Amino acid sequence: MTHRRDTSGESTHERILRVAAEIFARKGYHATGVAELGEAAGLQRGALYYHIRSKEDLLYDLSKRHVEEALERGRAVVAQDIPATEKLRALAREHLRIMAARCDEVTVVIREMHALSGKRATQLTALRDEYENLFAEVLREGVREGVFASADRVVVLGVLGMFNWTHVWLDTERGPLSPEDIADRLTDLVIHGQLRPTRHVAHPTAAPAAEPVPAAIP
């Protein structure tokens, strides 16, 4: 397969991926026809099939490219010689930058990844797990440094969920905030929690009995 580039430097294959991400994000993967993809990319059916083998291939290719880029940028953060609190902040900033810049791809990966099957599903799941593991690694580093309270699985998935869920609201709710502003606020929430610094409500790991258990919910 050749990768000719147009004047913007984008190859036909890249153009197809970009257009597919836009349409899949807007209409949904299953509701999008191959003919529609070809038309949006300015390609006849034959020409489109010269570049992709199937619609599922397209979903896989664009998802893979996106997760690999996120992974590469995340790995560069984790490799830095800085404290875990700063790594978490830098990882969050990269995450939010990607969310903002590649909104369509993020939406498609998160919403449509389940449509992949067989080897493609396995490979993409492995890449995603590797990305998630960057957050786990930084939290574990924080525990080793004696700074973070926990890196258990629920905490890792909670933190990751907070950052991943931004794809739902980033476009409509960020107002004048930059991706970095949002990353910083969420990182502060993860690191410091919601308690005002002057308040002394007992921390559960310090004195679990001091905080009353809520009454049963009717």
Add this chain to the structure above:
Amino acid sequence: MTHRRDTSGESTHERILRVAAEIFARKGYHATGVAELGEAAGLQRGALYYHIRSKEDLLYDLSKRHVEEALERGRAVVAQDIPATEKLRALAREHLRIMAARCDEVTVVIREMHALSGKRATQLTALRDEYENLFAEVLREGVREGVFASADRVVVLGVLGMFNWTHVWLDTERGPLSPEDIADRLTDLVIHGQLRPTRHVAHPTAAPAAEPVPAAIP
């Protein structure tokens, strides 16, 4: 429309919603045919259309029923006369209980809600906003009580995102933990943050200059 119930007490309409949620969650809304839904519910095409007007109706009905139930339970929590920290915990527990009990509906609402159009989309968005607002209200109460540092929009969406994202991993990752255990751990994370209680890293709202700004990322 009549609502006859079978021996389990489930009406035909409820059975259709349950079956649709299961298939939509597994295959995706757009990839599911009406014939398949009828077959799974044990109904001929004519009988199915006696109960529903369209596939989109079905998506709307099951989403609405789910969000309304969550709302009702959430409102009962917020109406209680307990401190904001306890309300947040109780709200999180209800949220996780629903996530665990209605996994299919949650997946469908989160993943397929964008497939709704017109008035249905508007109405479901309003219900969802009302549910989100319960979390905002509890955080604002905490700020009024002088306990929570912030109830700004990013914090509200961050907290909500952490809880909503559990639908992705609750089934596969919870291990021996109950929904309430997970709710409690995530609530502790939101309230207390990740810092070990013995550490004194400056809180950003207390002394923003004390925490070094991370170096620019290469």
